[in-house]
Amino acid sequence: MIISAQGLTKTFTTKSRKGAKKVEAVRGVDLRVEKGEIFGVLGPNGAGKTTTIRMLATLLVPDSGQATVAGHDLVADPSGVRRNLGYVSQAGGVEEQNTPRAQVVFAARAHRVQNPVEAADQVLRRFDLHEIADRPGRTLSGGQKRRVAIALGLVHAPPLLFLDEPTTGLDPQNRANLWERIRELRDLGTSVLLSTHYLDEADALCDRLAIVDHGVVVAEGTPGDLKRELSGDVVTLRTTETERAARVLAPLARESRVDDDVLRVYVDDGEHTLPVLLRRLEEEGLALKSVALDRSTLDDVFLAKTGRSLRDTGAETGATA
Known part of the structure; x- marks a missing residue:
């Protein structure tokens, strides 16, 4: 176990013209991350993902709770934690004026790496940055800057890497490259903890994940297990009378949910159940506007756990160019 956290909390006080207000950003998060896995923290913006990662990276002190990170107590030995992790923030921290090589060498020296120039060269080559290593940071593309940021976090060869929203703003090609x-890194033995609000990223990249909402973990497991726990398939329907359709189809479903004018019916075998559902609606005189059959997604898991769609909170299925 490379991360074990129990009951982490963090409250901030915001000030406005109406006075001070307390905001509970994290309200008792438990996390267990195994060595050598990619563990994701999935949730909408404002769910508490970044605050949780910043606490585990010793950048914020928890109000309560306890954690062990890379074998070191989070509160009692923050220096030990920092020596054993790399941290890449949403902003990335790549300087506009300095070259990637200069920045990575400086990071190696800050971490007291032996032969910092050699270590910098190795990590720059690992991320295919050696050909642009001597260009000013301002001339790099978004994808190149993200790779430089990760190189900065890895130059001292930590066993654990934190990535906070690593692909935000990248085009699909750069996202796919960074995923690879x-x-x-995982295959070479580095444990990775990343936060994301992209459904496809969490599904494709993470060995296990925790879904976070309003500062608490609402579900945890592998993407496959979370979806299988919910149901095999989901039939999404739009009818003239959504509530009545839900009542009519309830005996044929494992579960059904109404979200505005959309009815989601969860079944074990959608291919064979769909004709039965459509026939039942026809018998009841319910007109069908649209129908779709899909495998259950992480958005369906979020909906089942919180009562609302993750997409409706501002989370996305992918980035655009």
Whole structure:
């Protein structure tokens, strides 16, 4: 176990013209991350993902709770934690004026790495940055900057890497490239904790994940297990009378949920059950506007756990160019 956290909490006080207000950003988060896995923290913006990661990275002190990170107590030995992790924030921290090589060498020296120039060269080559290593940071593309940021976090070869929203703003090609780099890190033995609000990223990249909402973990497991726990398939319907359709189809479903004008019916075998559902609606005189059959997704898991769609909170299925 490389991360074990219990009951982490963090409350901030915000000030406005109406006075001070307390905001519970994290309200008792438990996390267990195994060595050598990619563990994701999935949730909408404002769910508490970044605050949780910043606490585990010793950048914020928890109000309560306890954690062990890479064998070191989070509160009693923050220096030991920092020596054993790399941290890449949403902003990335790549300087506009300095070159990637200069920045990575400086990071190696800050971590007291032996032969910092050699270590910097190795990590730059690992991320295919050696050909642009001597260009000013301002001339790099978004994808190149993210790779430089990860190189900065890895130059001292930590066993654990934190990535906070690593692909935000990247085009699909750069996202896919960065996913492959993260998988390579896992295959080489580096444990990765990342936060994301992209459903497809969590599904494709994470060995296990925790879904976070309003500062608490609402579900945890592998993406496959979470979806199987919910149901095999989901039939999404739009009818003239959504509530009545839900009552009519309830005996044929494992579970059904109404979300505005959309009815989601969860079944074990959608291919064979769909014709039965459609026939039942026809018998009841319910007109069908649209129908779709899909495998259950992480968005369905979020909906089942919180009562609302993750997409409706601002989370996305993917990035655009």
